[in-house]
Amino acid sequence: MKNVAIIMGGYSSEYKISLTSGNVVYTYLDKTKFSPYRIHLFKDKWVCVTDDEQEYPINKNDFSVTIGTEKITFDVVFNAIHGTPGEDGLMQAYFELLGIPQTSCDYYQAALTFNKRDLLSVLKPYGIKTATSFYLNQGDVLHPNQIIEKVGLPCFVKPNKSGSSFGISKVKTIEELLPAIETAYKEDNEIIIESFLDGMEVSVGVINYKGKITVLPITEIVSENDFFDYEAKYLGKSSEITPARISEDLRLKIETVAKRAYEVLKMKGFTRSEFIIVDGEPHMLEMNTIPGLTTESILPQQAREAGISLADLFENAIELALAK
Numbered sequence: 001m002k003n004v005a006i007i008m009g010g011y012s013s014e015y016k017i018s019l020t021s022g023n024v025v026y027t028y029l030d031k032t033k034f035s036p037y038r039i040h041l042f043k044d045k046w047v048c049v050t051d052d053e054q055e056y057p058i059n060k061n062d063f064s065v066t067i068g069t070e071k072i073t074f075d076v077v078f079n080a081i082h083g084t085p086g087e088d089g090l091m092q093a094y095f096e097l098l099g100i101p102q103t104s105c106d107y108y109q110a111a112l113t114f115n116k117r118d119l120l121s122v123l124k125p126y127g128i129k130t131a132t133s134f135y136l137n138q139g140d141v142l143h144p145n146q147i148i149e150k151v152g153l154p155c156f157v158k159p160n161k162s163g164s165s166f167g168i169s170k171v172k173t174i175e176e177l178l179p180a181i182e183t184a185y186k187e188d189n190e191i192i193i194e195s196f197l198d199g200m201e202v203s204v205g206v207i208n209y210k211g212k213i214t215v216l217p218i219t220e221i222v223s224e225n226d227f228f229d230y231e232a233k234y235l236g237k238s239s240e241i242t243p244a245r246i247s248e249d250l251r252l253k254i255e256t257v258a259k260r261a262y263e264v265l266k267m268k269g270f271t272r273s274e275f276i277i278v279d280g281e282p283h284m285l286e287m288n289t290i291p292g293l294t295t296e297s298i299l300p301q302q303a304r305e306a307g308i309s310l311a312d313l314f315e316n317a318i319e320l321a322l323a324k
Contacts, residue, residue, distance in 0.1 A: 004029065004036045004318060005063070005074040007091065011043050012083030013166045013187070021293040022080035024300075028310040029078075034318065037065070037072070041081065041091075048072075063098055076321050077102035078314065079269075080293055087290040088114040088161065101324050103317040104269045105289050112265070113287045116160050117192050120284065126264050128257055129283045131194040131276075135160075136181065138189040144177050151195040157181055159188035170196075197276035197283050202244050204258040205272045205291070205299040208320055209308065213262055215255040216302035220244035221274075240298060242305050246277075254282045261287065268324075269317060272299050 006029075008022025009015050022038060029036045038049045039058060046058035048065040056065050064073045077095055079102050085091050086104070089111035095102045104110065113119050120130045134147050148155070157180040159167040167187030169180035184191045201223075205216035220241040244251070258273055261284065272291035275282040291299045295310070303313045 001033065001035045002075040002318070002322065003072060004034045004076055004078055005039045005048075006036055006078045006080055007039045007041055007086060008080045009040045009042050010081040010083050010086050011041075014082040015042070017292060017294070018080055018082045018086070018290075021082070021290075021297070024294050024310070025078055025080055025314050029314050029318075030311055033315065036078075037074070039065075041085070063095070063100060074100060076100070076318055078318060079104040079290060082288075082290050082292070084114075084161075087288070101321040103321045105265075105267050105271075109265055109267055110289055113271075113289050114161050115190075116158065116286050117190070119287060123261055123264065123284065126260060128261060129281055131156075131197050131283060131285070133195070134193040136191040136193065138185055142178065142181065144174050147177065147193055148174055151193055154196040156194045156196065157184050158192050158194065159184045160190035160192050161188050194285075197278050199276045199278040199283075200244075200246075202246075202254060202275050202277060202282075203240075203272055203298045203302075204254060204275060205270065205302045206258050206262045206267070207270050207299075207303075207313075207316075208268060209316055211320070213259060214306075215259050216299070217243040217305040218246070218251060218254055219298050219302060220246070240301065242298075242301050250277065250280060253280070257282045257284070268320070270299060 006022050006025050008018045010018050026036050026038050040047050040049055047055040048058060049055055056067050058065050064071055077100055079086050079091060081087060087110060089107035092107035092110050096107060117135055132151050134150050154170055154172045157169045157171055167184045169183055171177050171180045181191060201221040203219045203221055207214055222239040224238060262271055270291055271287055271289055273287040274285040293300060300310055
């Protein structure tokens with residue numbers, strides 16, 4: 001049986017969500033086919049956590065663990081870390097150096113998609129539409145009028161590299177701009193300020209399923225809050241409707257754009273991209289390469305709708321990683 005290291009936790013504000021995702025993978029993975037191990041990665045410790053909640057340190061030289069007298073090495077890594085170091089390319093590069101296959105995309109794709117500004121810049125020449133944006137780096141001189149002139153009001157101020165809507169603000173007046181920028185800088189030293197796109201928000205999962213790039217049923221996001229923020233994502237302040245209430249033509253258009261982005265970027269594993277539909281045209285906001293994998297998360301909902309169980313979804317990811 002293959003030993004599977006399920007890595008979870010991480011160094012960002014998203015670590016709690018990642019622990020939930022990782023535990024779901026551990027629960028649903030077929031134990032007759034795989035020997036899964038829960039690996040918690042935090043800044044101060046990398047440990048293997050056993051069923052009786054004992055912790056055994058990971059040897060970072062070869063990513064092994066010694067439990068009792070037995071040294072355990074891993075055939076494959078299931079990456080369930082949202083944010084750094086699992087979603088930004090660091091772990092991908094580390095495992096590539098060690099020669100251990102892992103379930104997410106490669107390190108370049110991870111670093112690129114984790115950087116919202118760079119991702120959208122790379123996709124633009126392929127005809128993928130985006131919001132009008134303004135970039136700031138910490139220390140830049142601020143000219144609020146110049147920013148508003150370009151992106152208009154309302155607008156969104158976002159950390160460039162963070163997930164789960166941490167640090168995002170919707171700005172309705174020029175007076176709200178500077179406090180929103182301060183909030184975003186708490187999460188990242190780079191900021192993206194985007195024009196408000198007035199339209200339906202949809203979330204689109206694209207996976208490689210049994211060797212074929214597959215767009216999962218599209219989810220429509222109806223947030224009770226002002227936008228799809230942390231509360232809407234995780235505290236039930238939104239409705240997620242799968243499949244989305246859209247026409248066949250629009251569905252095909254969104255699927256085409258989502259699949260093109262996956263192919264252009266030479267993606268592997270799971271992705272979940274967010275789009276706003278404005279006048280029948282999908283505008284991409286971002287792409288996540290380690291989307292939430294809890295039973296309530298959007299990608300597992302979409303897989304269920306497509307007739308793919310969680311056990312199948314996770315096993316497929318491992319089989320594809322091992323086949324690389």
